[in-house]
Amino acid sequence: MGTLVTVEVVGAETEADAAIERAFGWFRAVEDACTRFDERSELMQLVTHVGVPVTASAILYEAVRFALHVAHESGGAFDPTVGRHLLRRGFDRHYKTGATVAAVVDPPSDVSYRDVHVNADYRTITLHRPVLLDLGGVAKGLAIDLAARELQSFTNFGIDAGGDIYVGGHNADAQEWSVGIRHPRTPGAVVDAVRVSNVAVCTSGDYERDSGTLADEHHIVDPRTGNTASSAVSATVVAPTAMLADALATAAFVLGPTDGIALLERLGVEGLIVTSDLQQVETAGWPRA
Numbered sequence: 001m002g003t004l005v006t007v008e009v010v011g012a013e014t015e016a017d018a019a020i021e022r023a024f025g026w027f028r029a030v031e032d033a034c035t036r037f038d039e040r041s042e043l044m045q046l047v048t049h050v051g052v053p054v055t056a057s058a059i060l061y062e063a064v065r066f067a068l069h070v071a072h073e074s075g076g077a078f079d080p081t082v083g084r085h086l087l088r089r090g091f092d093r094h095y096k097t098g099a100t101v102a103a104v105v106d107p108p109s110d111v112s113y114r115d116v117h118v119n120a121d122y123r124t125i126t127l128h129r130p131v132l133l134d135l136g137g138v139a140k141g142l143a144i145d146l147a148a149r150e151l152q153s154f155t156n157f158g159i160d161a162g163g164d165i166y167v168g169g170h171n172a173d174a175q176e177w178s179v180g181i182r183h184p185r186t187p188g189a190v191v192d193a194v195r196v197s198n199v200a201v202c203t204s205g206d207y208e209r210d211s212g213t214l215a216d217e218h219h220i221v222d223p224r225t226g227n228t229a230s231s232a233v234s235a236t237v238v239a240p241t242a243m244l245a246d247a248l249a250t251a252a253f254v255l256g257p258t259d260g261i262a263l264l265e266r267l268g269v270e271g272l273i274v275t276s277d278l279q280q281v282e283t284a285g286w287p288r289a
Contacts, residue, residue: 003027003140003162007147010156010172019154023147027161030143033059034135036083037101046125047105047133053124059142061123064116067138070247071113074263078251079113079223083132089228091219105130112223136219140164141202141246148242164202166242178289182207184233184274191234191280192272193289200242204249205234222254231256232273238287239269257281 005027009016033042042060056064067080084107107130116133117126144159148166151157156169158177167177176197180190184205194201204220206229222229235253239245248269252260257273258281264271265283272282 003164005147005159005161007151007160008158009151009154010170012154016151016154016157019150023150023159026146026150027143030059030063030139030146033057034063034139034142036132036134039101039104043133043135044104047127047131050105050127050130053119053122053126056123056125058123061118061125063135063138063142064125064133065118065120066142066243067135067247068113068116068118070138070244070251073267074248074251074255076112076224077222077254077259077263078137078247080133080135080137081107081111081113081116081131082221082223083107083134084111085221085223085226086134086219087132088226089219089221103132105132107131137247137250138243141200141241141243144200144242144246164200164242164246166200167196168198170197181236181272182234185278191274192236194238194287195289196238196287199238199240200245201236201238202242202245202249203234203236204253206253207233220250220253229254229256230276232260233276233278234274235260235271236273237264237269237271244269 007020007023035041036043042057046054070078087103111129111131115129115131140161144161144166147159158167165179171177176195179194179201181192183189183191184207220229232253235249237245237249252264252271252273257275260273261281261283270283270286272286274280
């Protein structure tokens with residue numbers, strides 16, 4: 001995933017060693033299933049089978065199912081078929097090796113999440129047309145949630161996967177966790193902070209990654225247009241699960257401050273969007289520290 005993951009368990013560090021190791025194992029398992037940067041992954045095997053139901057692992061099925069749900073709720077502002085746009089912008093290199101990942105399919109220009117169908121009864125995924133799925137907006141969140149499940153018995157813990165965070169219980173000072181929101185333009189600074197417990201805090205920002213091929217373009221693309229999303233510079237969501245926070249942060253970033261905040265409030269989560277002129281727009285219940 002190209003992400004540094006840290007885990008903190010408060011007051012039970014030694015006893016938690018085995019659970020922490022299992023938690024880290026979920027990140028490896030999710031990457032093995034969901035990455036588009038390895039032709040051997042389950043995801044990349046899936047995209048080569050068009051027009052037929054493919055039985056999926058529980059991990060891949062849940063990632064695709066949830067991504068489709070968010071795509072529907074956001075009107076396509078979040079769309080797991082965005083891979084073709086990312087590939088065209090140069091996001092085609094493995095984060096470890098730097099090797100270019102070849103395109104295994106050639107999706108039509110009008111492909112969308114509506115061309116992907118899941119069947120819960122048989123746990124199958126059907127691609128009705130060629131698509132290049134990218135699960136980057138849900139996979140890390142799913143891994144965080146699975147890791148958090150391993151640590152639930154310890155009550156007080158925190159997981160940080162490259163700035164996407166889940167915190168349970170309280171910190172070492174017996175207080176709710178304080179989570180800083182990275183300033184999108186000032187390195188080392190925060191634009192805000194929240195006091196939270198038993199929730200995830202995930203941020204999508206235009207500072208996270210660039211393709212190295214197209215100037216001033218980042219990795220968050222509006223799937224509806226194929227263009228780089230530009231009405232925000234960061235979007236942060238606080239939600240009960242990291243997969244929900246991760247996906248909705250991307251959707252809110254693409255939608256921008258007005259429609260993005262409306263989406264978050266309709267779905268009952270809290271969020272903060274920083275606009276291109278560094279104005280902060282937040283939901284009514286944003287849990288400022």
